[in-house]
Amino acid sequence: MCMLVNTSDGPVHRNKSLVMVPMDSPGIEKVKKIRKIGMNSSDTGLIYFDNVRVPQRYRIGEEGQGFVYQMQQFQEERLWAAASSIEPMEDCIAQTIEWAQQRNMFGATLADQQWVQFKLAELKTEVEALRALTYRACDLHVQGEDVLELASMAKLKTGRLTRQVADTCLQFWGGMGFTLENRVSRLYRDGRLGSIGGGADEVMLGILAKTMGIAKRPPRG
Ligand SMILES: Cc1cc2nc3c(=O)[nH]c(=O)nc-3n(C[C@H](O)[C@H](O)[C@H](O)COP(=O)(O)OP(=O)(O)OC[C@H]3O[C@@H](n4cnc5c(N)ncnc54)[C@H](O)[C@@H]3O)c2cc1C
Structure with a gap:
């Protein structure tokens, strides 16, 4: 360990x-x-x-530098959290489209409902926006720049969007969404950790409030 x-x-x-x-x-x-x-x-x-x-x-490394190393490591962990969430979210949306196109109800499919179409279109747009943020943060990180702010934003958005995608899609699966028989409900459960692990959403907001100059930085002991 x-x-x-x-x-x-x-x-x-x-x-x-x-x-x-x-x-x-x-x-x-x-x-x-x-x-x-x-x-x-x-x-x-x-x-x-x-x-x-x-x-x-x-x-x-050096004795007494563990906190510094940990904070440095967090940048990559938070970028990883963002990057590794994009594919599961896309998969969740794709699986839900497939499900909705097959699910017949009263002479039409679930996918024929404009509400369903618009919700899925909106989620896909959000995922693409997260991808752009994540790629930009990774690009700057690889160039050696400090990405504290962008990595914290990507991590925050990842946790929230994963919950939004999983919850919205699960709803469209109806009773089957409440079972363990599909990957959508797995994202609903596994994805919940995104807003807690690696620094909770509120911790990301706290970092951003500091990088934006709104909150005071505590004196270093
Ligand atoms: C499955 C799993 C795997 C994990 N793996 C690892 C691991 O490999 N290595 C590791 O080091 N840790 C790991 N953790 C620990 C994880 O990083 C912490 O659980 C997480 O950072 C939250 O810390 P905490 O549980 O102490 O919650 P707390 O610090 O007690 O926070 C509880 C809640 O309070 C709120 N909160 C916290 N701070 C603030 C604030 N400043 N302002 C407002 N609200 C706030 C948030 O909503 C937060 O969720 C893991 C946790 C889980 C569940």
Whole structure:
């Protein structure tokens, strides 16, 4: 496990280090798996650490720089979150179009309803807008520029749009949408993590309020 741990008593932004911890080390107890509403191919669990010792060479980079490394890593994690959400959202819309074209009701298909057509058209437009933002942020990141603001915007939009796409599409699947028998309901469950993991939506908004100069930056300890 790669852990961010306090390695001194100094100020909170300078007392942390990144450390690799072998999970078979003495003192580690994997207590239980925690059941989740989604993301079931990735385990989450309760783990106790009791006087676990690792050699200093398992530290990543400089001692006391862990917080800085973590913040740098977050830029790529947030860009990844945005980039990896686009295809599932497109798939969700495509599957829903296919479903709506097959679903007959009262002499027409669900896809014949203008409401359904317009909602799906709007969602696809939003996904394309997210793609443009994500590509621009990635492009600047690869060029070595600071993309704190753009990556935070992409992450924020990703979490919200994934929920919107999944929820809207699930509604069009009717009762079948409420089952586990399709990928749309999977995006509904798995996608919910997008607004929480890697920094919640509100944390992204907090970063943006600072980069926009609206909120004060807290003094660095
Ligand atoms: C399936 C899963 C996998 C995960 N994997 C990892 C991992 O691999 N590595 C890792 O380090 N972490 C991981 N996490 C942890 C994840 O990053 C945190 O759960 C997430 O950042 C939210 O932190 P928290 O749970 O402590 O919520 P809290 O910090 O308690 O926040 C709770 C809620 O309060 C609100 N909130 C928070 N801050 C503010 C604010 N400043 N202003 C207004 N509202 C706010 C938000 O709505 C937030 O959802 C994982 C979590 C899950 C569920």
